[in-house]
Amino acid sequence: MARTQPTPSLRPTIRDVAAQAGVSVSSVSRVLNREPHISPELHARIMRVVDRLGFEPDSAAQALRSRASNTIGCMVSDISNPLYSEMVNAAEEELQRAGYVLMLGATRHAEERETAFISAVRRRRMDGLLLFAGDNTHRDFTSALATLDLPCVGIDREVPGAPSVRADHRGGGFEVTRYLIGLGHRRIALLTGPAAVLPSTERVAGYRQAHIEAGLDVDLDLVRPQVHGSGIAFSDVCQLLQGPAPPTAIITLGTHMLASVMDALASNGIRYPSDISLVCIGDTDLARHATPAISTLTWDLSEIGRIAAKTLLERVRDGDQVQDTRPIYLPTRFILRHSCAEPRAK
């Protein structure tokens, strides 16, 4: 006969399990953690009680004692951006499969939110950190990150001492620009994200490279890094179109920005591809179904998320070994549709 219940109707603890099974607490712990040197009988007896009581070990106690929380932090500037949400989605699936829970921190491009998240990561003893694209000029954040000493993986972002998974934005920017130059364009506007965020930096680099290889100068006035939040692209495009030397082609981001660009074209009475050529970065329903359909640079977002999660999990598991931190690149793919043409003769 077991003694009278010490816990009236609360959640059972490992001690309850041990008592009911007539074994020691440490044995229960060992069984639950699949340690070796356990007799089959003991295992069976304990598991029976565990199932009967519906025992679930308390993560706080586990984290406190074993210094691992089975938790992965995920820092992203804006989860409502489909580009990010698709990567996060894939990463989360991978982490979930491995028994980890994802802690989301949306920073909205604010450095104080970034450092606050780092603090949360430390206090909660998270086991690893997924760092999505963000402003690389945030010094406070960078130094806070450096003190963390935790397995990290950057996604479209460079992280000192950690590997990163990235789309080949430079190559993509190069390919698109070269294509437009090949059509005869000489004034190509590039509307991309903030300059200090890796994908934009790389994209601009590819854009320049294509110009250089063609022996053309780059007019930096045509490169328009966009601040966050849509709507800004609209005025930028208007300004460009109404300026003294308007562009004959535009490369723009697909999410949150293509729509504004199309609005701007429409309100200036300009048609693509006849008046101007248009390429967008990041495939969207709109790019596919606009009339005419818009040529797009695309890449596999889910794959990036998956690879990042897997890479991080590897590092979390065998953390001691120093591993290589070379970035992993995924290719971009240029989808030709009907939004580009040779520039009009003057």
Place this chain on the structure above:
Amino acid sequence: MARTQPTPSLRPTIRDVAAQAGVSVSSVSRVLNREPHISPELHARIMRVVDRLGFEPDSAAQALRSRASNTIGCMVSDISNPLYSEMVNAAEEELQRAGYVLMLGATRHAEERETAFISAVRRRRMDGLLLFAGDNTHRDFTSALATLDLPCVGIDREVPGAPSVRADHRGGGFEVTRYLIGLGHRRIALLTGPAAVLPSTERVAGYRQAHIEAGLDVDLDLVRPQVHGSGIAFSDVCQLLQGPAPPTAIITLGTHMLASVMDALASNGIRYPSDISLVCIGDTDLARHATPAISTLTWDLSEIGRIAAKTLLERVRDGDQVQDTRPIYLPTRFILRHSCAEPRAK
């Protein structure tokens, strides 16, 4: 002189702070938790040491002792769906502001992932739970949820004993259907989500109501609940169009589905609004910029997320008081564009 450092270079604990400040551990704890009855001198002395050492309390220990983790669970079927990611984004902002961290669980419509997440919520002692739209026929999940005894808020979902925040999908479905009936349509197809998910259930109810008020019968073959994942809409639309009595109007979901519908129309050589009328639910770039632009039923996703988070936080804070669990409804808004017309005369 302080005694020699007990912790070589690890993170300082509350004990280190107490020792360095020459006070008791409980005093430090009280200062950090802003308890009353503390002399200003003690407060100042302790805070100085806290700042100097960069002490950050360990959440695992706090959670273990105080049974609160400052963590909110967020269960959503698919975070890559823009409908959800926008709501999650707004909710996360609200929670972050209040000092909570969001734990994301993407269930991908699988009941075992739902119950697994409930288990994680319990084990991690999360303080509250945000439950997004999901299949309400999952009995195991429902009973697991019932045993949880935790502040919850449903979002576009009914949760027994908890309040919910919802868009008025029934009213929206009614309005759109009535509008199409008013134009003269008698065969209106409705492509919506799985029938067991609240927004679809409500939408169909509104659709029926509009028919009833107009004295029309509902042909249930025209109501096509879509399984998850895009592409299914395509074959459904083709089947409808090629059937004996094709619809003269289609109401479809905007995200992940409108594009397939447009493809299906195109490949059947059918144009809107001349051949068929089209309304989409959930405003998207595509609906706005398609030619012709597509009339849309929309509502404020961010507001739903914010209200849900605030409601949950209220419940978390003063949990004892029994509060009312009446659902909070947000209105939908019908945006008239150019995708609908009177049906062709036979």
Place this chain on the structure above:
DNA sequence: GCTGTTCTTGGAAACGTTTCCATAATTGAG
């Protein structure tokens, strides 16, 4: 001036695990 509150602080016992150490029983080598 005495007594009963209210402030202010310290000491120590939880919270629920994991893990170190000890010990008994079993196995294997020579």
Place this chain on the structure above:
DNA sequence: CTCAATTATGGAAACGTTTCCAAGAACAGC
């Protein structure tokens, strides 16, 4: 057959907080 190594279990000390309890100091009422 003996001794060392291995296997299987139990006991108890952590992990880093919060919170209960106690107690001394200050303060008010009479």
